[in-house]
Amino acid sequence: MATTMMLEQARAHLQQAQRIAVLTGAGISAESGIPTFRGAQGLWRNHRPEDLASPAAYARDPAMIWEWYLWRLEKVLHAQPNEAHYALVQLAQNKQLTLVTQNVDGLHTRAGSQAVLELHGNMTQSRCESCGNLDAIPHALLLEQRTIPHCSQCSQRARPNVVWFGENLPAAVLEHASEAFYHCDVALVIGTSGVVQPAASLALLAQDAGAVVIEINLEPTPLTARLDYALQTTASAGMRQLMAPPFIL
Ligand code: OAD
Numbered sequence: 001m002a003t004t005m006m007l008e009q010a011r012a013h014l015q016q017a018q019r020i021a022v023l024t025g026a027g028i029s030a031e032s033g034i035p036t037f038r039g040a041q042g043l044w045r046n047h048r049p050e051d052l053a054s055p056a057a058y059a060r061d062p063a064m065i066w067e068w069y070l071w072r073l074e075k076v077l078h079a080q081p082n083e084a085h086y087a088l089v090q091l092a093q094n095k096q097l098t099l100v101t102q103n104v105d106g107l108h109t110r111a112g113s114q115a116v117l118e119l120h121g122n123m124t125q126s127r128c129e130s131c132g133n134l135d136a137i138p139h140a141l142l143l144e145q146r147t148i149p150h151c152s153q154c155s156q157r158a159r160p161n162v163v164w165f166g167e168n169l170p171a172a173v174l175e176h177a178s179e180a181f182y183h184c185d186v187a188l189v190i191g192t193s194g195v196v197q198p199a200a201s202l203a204l205l206a207q208d209a210g211a212v213v214i215e216i217n218l219e220p221t222p223l224t225a226r227l228d229y230a231l232q233t234t235a236s237a238g239m240r241q242l243m244a245p246p247f248i249l
Contacts, residue, residue, distance in 0.1 A: 007241055010229040013186050013212045014242055017095065021177075021184035022088060023202050024101045024108070027191020027217060028235040032079040034105055035072075038193050043072075054165045062157070066148045069160045073123055073139055081111035084190065084235035087243055089113050098180035102192060102199050104162050117177045119169050119199055121162035130156035174198065181206040187213045191235045194221040203227060214242070 014020070026036035037044045051057055058065045089112040091097055099116050101108055104123040108116045125134045128151035135152045149158045163169055181187055187206035194200045203223055207213045214229040215221070216238030224230045231238040 006229055007231070010212075010214050010231070011242055011244075011247065013229075014091075014188075014214065015247055017185035017212075019180075019184045020091065020095050020097045020186050020188065021180040021202070021206060021211075022097065022099045022188045022190065023177075023181075023192060023199060024088075024099070024103060024190045024235075025192025025194075025199075026103060027193075028084050028101075029079070029082075029103055029105055029107050030191065031082040031084065031234060031236055032105075032107060034075055034079055034103075034107070036191075038195075049165050053162075055167065058159060058164070062148055062159070063146075066160070067146075069123060069162075070137075070139065070143055073137060074143070076105045076107070076123060077139060079105070079107065081107045082236055084239045085111035085113070087236070087239035091243065098177070098184070100177040100180065100199075100202065102196065117173050117180075119163070119173060119177060121160070121170075123160060123162055125161040126151075126158035127161040128154060128156055128158045130154055133158075134161055169198065177202060178205060181211070182209045184211050187211050189213060189215045189217075189223065189227070190238070191217060192221070194223040216242075 030036055036042045052065065052068050085107050088099060099108060099113050101116060101118055102120050104121050106122055106124045124137055126137050126149045127134055131151060131154045133151050133153045137149060150156060151158050181202040182205055184206055187203055189203045203213050213227040215224060215227050216231045216235055218234060231241060
C-alpha cells in the first residue's frame with residue numbers, strides 16, 4: 001500500500017496536521033533490542049500472559065514474577081532509545097503532539113519526549129501494595145540480593161508498577177489519551193499488534209472522529225485494512241520516510 005503516492009499523501013497530512021496523537025507498542029522498541037510480546041521471538045511465545053502478567057500469578061509467586069521483571073528491566077537499562085523514539089521528540093517540536101504508549105520500558109521519556117501517557121505503567125518503578133507510593137527500582141541491589149522491593153515510605157511490599165491482565169488501566173491516563181485521539185488531525189500508530197484493548201481502539205476512535213490514521217508496522221495487523229495509510233516497514237524507517245526533507249518542522 002505504501003506506494004510513492006500513498007507515502008507522499010501521508011507525509012502531506014502529517015506536515016499539515018496541527019494536532020497529532022501517537023500510539024506506540026513494543027515494535028517501536030524492537031530496534032533498541034527490547035523483545036516484543038507476540039511473534040516468533042516474542043515474550044508470549046513460550047509463556048502464557050496470565051502465568052506472568054496477572055494479579056493471580058503475582059499472588060502465587062511474587063519472587064518469580066519479580067525475577068521476570070528484573071530480567072526484562074536489565075535489558076531495558078542496557079538499551080538506548082532508537083531513531084524512531086527520537087523522531088517523535090523532533091515531531092513534537094512544532095506540533096501539538098500527544099504521545100501514548102503501551103510500553104513500560106520508559107524509552108520515550110529517556111529519548112526526551114515530555115508528558116508521555118503510559119497506558120500500561122512503567123517497569124522501572126515499583127508501587128507499594130499498601131500506600132501506592134512509587135519508587136525507582138534499585139535494580140542491581142535486587143538482582144544481587146534476590147529480594148523483592150519494599151516501599152521507601154512505609155516499608156510494605158511493593159509490586160511492579162505495571163498494568164496486568166485483568167486490571168484496569170489508570171483512568172485519568174486513558175481519558176487523556178482518548179481525548180487526544182478524538183481531537184487529533186492525524187493519528188500515528190507505530191509498532192503495535194493492535195489486539196490489546198482499550199489501546200487498540202484509539203486508532204478507530206480517531207478515524208471515526210475524522211482524523212487521518214497512519215500505521216507503521218513490519219506486518220499487517222487487524223487494524224491495517226481499516227486505516228488510511230499503512231507503511232509496512234520498521235518504526236525507524238517509517239518515521240524517516242514520513243519526516244524526510246523537505247518535511248518542514
Ligand atoms: P506486540 O508484541 O503484540 O506487537 C508488536 C508489533 O510490532 C507487531 O505487530 C510487530 O509486527 C511489530 N513490530 C515488530 N518489530 C517492529 C519494528 N522494528 N518496527 C515496527 N513494527 C515492529 O506488542 P504490543 O502491541 O505493544 O500488555 O502489545 C500490546 C500489549 O500486549 C503490551 O503492552 C503488553 C502485551 O501483553 C501488557 O502486558 C498488559
